[in-house]
Amino acid sequence: MNPVLPPTAVVFDLDGTLLDSRGDIVAALNHALLTTGRNPQPAQVIVRLVGDGPRALCARAAKIPEDAPETDELIRLFLDYYREHPLDFTRWAKGALETIEALSAMENMSLGICTNKHRATTDVVLRALGIEDRFGAVVAGGDTKERKPDAAPLLLAAKQLGSMPAAVVMVGDGIQDILCARNAGTWAVGVESGFSTAEALIQAGPDVTVRDLSMLPGIVQRWREPTTRIKLR
Numbered sequence: 001m002n003p004v005l006p007p008t009a010v011v012f013d014l015d016g017t018l019l020d021s022r023g024d025i026v027a028a029l030n031h032a033l034l035t036t037g038r039n040p041q042p043a044q045v046i047v048r049l050v051g052d053g054p055r056a057l058c059a060r061a062a063k064i065p066e067d068a069p070e071t072d073e074l075i076r077l078f079l080d081y082y083r084e085h086p087l088d089f090t091r092w093a094k095g096a097l098e099t100i101e102a103l104s105a106m107e108n109m110s111l112g113i114c115t116n117k118h119r120a121t122t123d124v125v126l127r128a129l130g131i132e133d134r135f136g137a138v139v140a141g142g143d144t145k146e147r148k149p150d151a152a153p154l155l156l157a158a159k160q161l162g163s164m165p166a167a168v169v170m171v172g173d174g175i176q177d178i179l180c181a182r183n184a185g186t187w188a189v190g191v192e193s194g195f196s197t198a199e200a201l202i203q204a205g206p207d208v209t210v211r212d213l214s215m216l217p218g219i220v221q222r223w224r225e226p227t228t229r230i231k232l233r
């Protein structure tokens with residue numbers, strides 16, 4: 001196991017972690033499916049397909065290979081619709097805003113985002129929410145060749161934040177997030193209120209899981225205290 005350091009940065013996953021974006025993802029995907037003559041899918045089915053970026057999402061929903069030419073068309077329709085409708089249904093996840101405030105108030109602490117969501121829709125959503133300036137690093141889908149669970153996007157976020165990976169806390173609701181954290185040698189916090197199941201998250205091996213984000217500042221604060229840090233790992 002990698003040694004860990006007192007956290008100086010917290011990096012959030014976006015979909016299902018900071019944001020409950022399922023309504024807009026479902027609407028955009030079903031628009032793409034219907035426009036190409038396919039059947040729409042129920043929200044609870046689509047939510048389980050999210051996490052590996054738009055190519056995987058579109059291919060899984062249409063049951064076609066990721067490299068099929070029809071997948072490119074679905075992605076185009078999905079992204080075009082999403083860019084026009086970034087916040088029709090999207091809401092902050094429980095405790096997200098308060099947690100951003102609480103962490104921002106800590107000394108020697110920076111915040112980032114590491115998402116598999118496409119760069120175009122990530123930018124539109126963050127801008128529409130007016131929070132793009134709150135994060136010292138935003139690494140989105142396509143910024144690195146590999147996506148989560150590969151370590152590359154999280155290592156890039158850590159570099160942009162000026163933190164050693166061992167001093168970064170990765171927070172996410174997907175097993176991609178936890179495995180990415182393990183691969184990058186960061187702390188890993190699983191959020192159970194997102195798109196994945198608590199069982200799947202725990203299976204991926206986070207340091208801790210939380211019901212929702214409101215518990216996060218207290219945990220990060222404890223990891224910054226030398227006496228408790230050792231015991232927890």
Ligand SMILES: O=C(O)COP(=O)(O)O
Nearest residue numbers: 014015051053115116117
């Ligand atoms: O939109 C996706 O496929 C995943 O996005 P996330 O990495 O923010 O969960």
